[in-house]
Amino acid sequence: MAESKVATAMAHGSATEAAEKLVATCRAELQGCEPALVMVFASTTQPLSELAPLVAASFPRSTVLGASTAGEFTEAGDAKHSAVMFALCGDYRIFAGMGTGLKASAEGAVAEALEGMPAQVVGFPHRTAILLLDPLSGSSEEATLTTAALMGFDLRLAGGAAGDDLALKCTHVSLGNRVIADGVVVANVFSKQPLGVGVCHGHEPHSAPLTVTRAEGGVVHEIDGRPAWEVWVEHTRDATSKLGFDPATLPESEVGGFFLRFEAGLSQGDAYKIRAPLFRTGPHSIAFACGIPEGSVIRITESEPARQIDSAKEAARRARAQVGDLPLAGAVVFDCICRNLILKDDFKTAIAGIHEELGNVPLAGFETYGEIALDAGDLSGFHNTTTVVLAFPK
Amino acid sequence: MPEPSISRGEVIKLLSQALGHEKATDVVAQAAFRLGIRREILDKSQALSVLEQIAQTPGLVGITARFAKSRLHLR
Numbered sequence: 001m002a003e004s005k006v007a008t009a010m011a012h013g014s015a016t017e018a019a020e021k022l023v024a025t026c027r028a029e030l031q032g033c034e035p036a037l038v039m040v041f042a043s044t045t046q047p048l049s050e051l052a053p054l055v056a057a058s059f060p061r062s063t064v065l066g067a068s069t070a071g072e073f074t075e076a077g078d079a080k081h082s083a084v085m086f087a088l089c090g091d092y093r094i095f096a097g098m099g100t101g102l103k104a105s106a107e108g109a110v111a112e113a114l115e116g117m118p119a120q121v122v123g124f125p126h127r128t129a130i131l132l133l134d135p136l137s138g139s140s141e142e143a144t145l146t147t148a149a150l151m152g153f154d155l156r157l158a159g160g161a162a163g164d165d166l167a168l169k170c171t172h173v174s175l176g177n178r179v180i181a182d183g184v185v186v187a188n189v190f191s192k193q194p195l196g197v198g199v200c201h202g203h204e205p206h207s208a209p210l211t212v213t214r215a216e217g218g219v220v221h222e223i224d225g226r227p228a229w230e231v232w233v234e235h236t237r238d239a240t241s242k243l244g245f246d247p248a249t250l251p252e253s254e255v256g257g258f259f260l261r262f263e264a265g266l267s268q269g270d271a272y273k274i275r276a277p278l279f280r281t282g283p284h285s286i287a288f289a290c291g292i293p294e295g296s297v298i299r300i301t302e303s304e305p306a307r308q309i310d311s312a313k314e315a316a317r318r319a320r321a322q323v324g325d326l327p328l329a330g331a332v333v334f335d336c337i338c339r340n341l342i343l344k345d346d347f348k349t350a351i352a353g354i355h356e357e358l359g360n361v362p363l364a365g366f367e368t369y370g371e372i373a374l375d376a377g378d379l380s381g382f383h384n385t386t387t388v389v390l391a392f393p394k
Numbered sequence: 395m396p397e398p399s400i401s402r403g404e405v406i407k408l409l410s411q412a413l414g415h416e417k418a419t420d421v422v423a424q425a426a427f428r429l430g431i432r433r434e435i436l437d438k439s440q441a442l443s444v445l446e447q448i449a450q451t452p453g454l455v456g457i458t459a460r461f462a463k464s465r466l467h468l469r
């Protein structure tokens with residue numbers, strides 16, 4: 001069995017400059033080995049529509065996936081306005097597809113992406129799916145559950161929701177040289193050893209329970225019978241005044257950052273599932289990354305910086321544990337943008353913590369508008385405020 | 395062999411990861427009421443009927459119920 005090898009790279013500049021540097025750096029690290037999987041995560045400075053075709057042309061025999069981002073990082077550190085690459089060589093069989101029209105039909109988009117994909121490959125007993133999607137469709141949990149349902153219940157699923165540097169206007173995913181908004185990309189990775197998927201968040205409820213009283217799909221119009229935006233501002237006022245700003249007077253360009261710091265928590269009994277509000281629609285309503293049914297009871301959540309660092313390390317430990325005693329080759333990390341907003345300069349400490357927990361192997365990832373992690377037996381796979389680590393054994 | 399039983403609480407748990415505990419409790423109560431199921435302990439076919447009823451709902455609630463139903467089938 002061939003040993004797996006991972007190369008990572010980060011680059012700045014135009015899409016052309018970034019593509020050249022990413023490809024050259026990873027090629028040099030891989031020393032002639034042709035990657036089975038390449039992932040590129042790019043800021044809006046290197047539009048994915050320009051970057052992905054250049055990378056795909058450089059790796060014609062590889063499966064090349066991509067997503068636009070709200071921040072990028074490798075084991076060497078994090079940046080904005082950059083692009084990163086993760087390249088994996090080894091004994092894998094990878095099949096990928098793309099589906100469009102996610103907003104209109106999550107089931108239709110996922111079915112399109114999975115069309116013709118094999119359920120098994122002889123000699124490769126483990127399979128893990130990577131899901132990248134456009135969260136602005138408002139159907140992220142719907143797409144995640146549908147992917148798991150259609151692919152079978154033994155599936156381990158990991159992935160992320162694309163970003164756009166907090167503009168919250170348009171996010172993209174790519175497969176090969178095709179780049180789309182309002183869509184999903186699914187890659188089915190067949191392997192000889194299990195891959196590890198770990199997830200953890202560090203948020204806690206901050207408000208009293210609030211009931212969603214009027215909603216359509218992923219748009220919440222009223223909470224406790226009042227305009228949703230008004231309620232969000234009111235229930236975060238104490239916390240935001242300590243942080244030195246008033247959400248009611250925020251310019252539209254900063255509202256996304258505010259939402260991603262104060263997200264909604266759904267009680268699961270002993271824990272909270274976090275749901276991300278993304279942007280305002282009209283003066284009173286709030287759009288989320290997935291459906292928020294009327295009657296849902298939410299609590300506005302927030303987190304202390306120290307908990308964000310601990311939860312990142314815990315996600316890495318969980319991914320590591322799933323791989324067992326095998327040494328790791330590297331990892332892809334899908335990390336909520338909220339964690340960067342909370343940690344600011346200490347975000348690099350969180351990355352260093354993940355890196356250390358994984359045994360100092362190469363890693364690359366991006367800051368997302370949502371994370372995907374679902375293991376056999378789980379009943380929900382779309383998360384917010386989390387770190388998701390997808391670890392590849394050597 | 396008697397059909398395995400499942401509590402209403404377990405059916406709620408199947409949905410609460412994606413919908414939250416309160417919404418899951420509400421949709422299970424409504425579906426059970428519509429089906430005339432008053433008992434706290436359900437047999438597997440009743441639990442599947444409850445999920446099937448919820449699965450008719452559009453959007454995330456229906457998708458979650460269809461997913462939970464598939465999981466319950468595997469038990």
